[in-house]
Amino acid sequence: MAFQILLNVVLAFLWMFIKVSYDPISFIKGYIFGLVIIFVLRRSFGSRFYLFRLWSFIKLIFIFIKELILSNIAIVKVVLKPKLDMRPAIFAMDTELTRDWQITLLSSLITLTPGTLVIDVSEDNRTLFIHAMNIGEVEDEINSIKNSFEKAILEVSS
Amino acid sequence: MRKTNNIILETAIKVLLFFIVLYSVYIFTAGHYYPGGGFIGGLMTAGAIVLLLITYDIKTVEELLPVNYRILTAIGLLFAISTSAGSLLFDVPFLTHAFGDVQLPILGELSLHTATLFDLGVYFVVVGVTMTIIQTIGEDE
Numbered sequence: 001m002a003f004q005i006l007l008n009v010v011l012a013f014l015w016m017f018i019k020v021s022y023d024p025i026s027f028i029k030g031y032i033f034g035l036v037i038i039f040v041l042r043r044s045f046g047s048r049f050y051l052f053r054l055w056s057f058i059k060l061i062f063i064f065i066k067e068l069i070l071s072n073i074a075i076v077k078v079v080l081k082p083k084l085d086m087r088p089a090i091f092a093m094d095t096e097l098t099r100d101w102q103i104t105l106l107s108s109l110i111t112l113t114p115g116t117l118v119i120d121v122s123e124d125n126r127t128l129f130i131h132a133m134n135i136g137e138v139e140d141e142i143n144s145i146k147n148s149f150e151k152a153i154l155e156v157s158s
Numbered sequence: 159m160r161k162t163n164n165i166i167l168e169t170a171i172k173v174l175l176f177f178i179v180l181y182s183v184y185i186f187t188a189g190h191y192y193p194g195g196g197f198i199g200g201l202m203t204a205g206a207i208v209l210l211l212i213t214y215d216i217k218t219v220e221e222l223l224p225v226n227y228r229i230l231t232a233i234g235l236l237f238a239i240s241t242s243a244g245s246l247l248f249d250v251p252f253l254t255h256a257f258g259d260v261q262l263p264i265l266g267e268l269s270l271h272t273a274t275l276f277d278l279g280v281y282f283v284v285v286g287v288t289m290t291i292i293q294t295i296g297e298d299e
Contacts, residue, residue, distance in 0.1 A: 121166065
């Protein structure tokens with residue numbers, strides 16, 4: 001991804017040198033032409049075309065906002081109930097993510113959505129220990145995290 | 159004593175450290191026209207190094223930044239003294255500062271002031287003294 005962006009910037013500069021006009025507008029023109037060329041030749045790179053990954057990242061942000069609103073409503077329901085019948089629990093979740101920044105991002109997203117909180121990461125970075133404020137079924141909780149955040153992060157880094 | 163897994167803290171520090179140091183450089187350079195200056199910039203840089211010390215241990219940070227902070231303090235004092243005493247060479251009183259506009263080919267017009275060098279000395283002294291205090295307390299067994 002970084003290599004593709006660098007190549008695109010170099011192509012934009014090359015366009016400026018060819019046109020002998022050094023202003024931002026010619027840079028933007030060259031950037032757009034370079035984007036088209038990289039899109040046509042996208043199969044020659046090891047990774048995906050970088051605009052797709054950017055789009056996945058924007059999708060991840062929207063998933064996060066949606067989860068934030070939904071879980072806040074759930075917490076408000078729990079707080080305003082006259083009876084305290086919530087079931088706090090700590091459960092382990094095996095993650096498929098391997099790299100440091102992926103695990104950090106996933107933990108931050110889980111912690112920022114109310115109701116769940118990462119308290120520890122295991123030694124081999126394979127398991128997250130999560131505290132849930134009001135747990136129904138452990139499997140449901142794990143599945144909801146896996147389907148929303150983990151899939152989106154994997155999509156960004158693929 | 160089992161070492162805990164600090165993966166989240168370490169990854170966050172790796173990213174945040176550069177932002178903190180860049181902001182401290184901005185605070186240092188803004189001191190002439192806006193709030194800021196050598197003292198607060200040096201404290202903020204020292205704060206970034208303290209964050210590193212919290213994340214890793216003292217030996218790792220010494221490998222990352224092989225700086226002797228006592229010598230850094232001395233260099234800062236030397237900067238402050240020499241920029242103050244440099245005015246004596248031009249037959250003007252001690253601590254008189256000179257300034258002027260310089261035309262550079264790419265950067266355009268820069269207004270240079272010798273008070274910046276004095277401030278750089280203050281910056282080095284603050285970083286050196288803060289880190290010396292923290293390291294000598296931290297290395298006590």
